[in-house]
Amino acid sequence: MFTIGVVSFPLLLDRDVGAVEAVLTSYRAVRKNPIMMAAWGLIVAGGLFVGSLPFLLGLCVVMPVLGHTSWHLYRKVVEPASRPRPEPPGRPESDRRRYAAQFPASLVAGDKRQ
Secondary structure, eight states: OHHHHTTHHHHHHHSOOOHHHHHHHHHHHHHHSHHHHHHHHHHHHHHHHHHHTTTTTTHHHHHHHHHHHHHHHHHHHSOOOSSOOOOOTTOOGGGOOOOGGGHHHHHHHOOOOO
């Protein structure tokens, strides 16, 4: 499960790809970096174990940290997109799609409508 999920979930959030392509990319990444991915899997398992000890309250800290570091791992392992995603023509600026990967930035950037 770790092999198919380590890169595929962030990839599905970041790019417009199908599930099969995301799983194959995750498999290739683990096959290319087996020792680092095994170490990351042990770090995740250890973090979840330690976070679950104090009546599962530690997971409130561990889960966001693991999510953030997993995103950075994905960005290091997978090459950036060769070109940005084009927006479909005819959509007004205020009706543009927002992707999950833009979520924190969209809160800070504010509304650009005048």
